[in-house]
Amino acid sequence: MTKTIRLTAKEQNDLENLVFELNKSLIKNNLRNVGFYKEADVVHFLLKSNLDKIGINENGEICLL
DSSP, X not given: OOSOOOOOHHHHHHHHHHHHHHHHHHHHTTOGGGOOOOHHHHXXXXXXXXXXXXXXXXXXXXXXX
C-alpha cells in the first residue's frame, strides 16, 4: 500500500489554507498550548472520521454516503 498521496496544486493550497485558518483560530482563542496543526493532522482526522461514509454511487464513482 502506498504511504504517500499526490495532491493537485489546488488540493495542496486548500489544505494549507485550512491548516492556516485552524492555527489562526487556536491563537485567537488563546489555545496555543494545544500545539499547532499540520496538514497531516487534518488528513488523518478526515480519514478517521469519514472512512465509514465513503462508498460507490450508481455510476461507479466514489461518493459520500
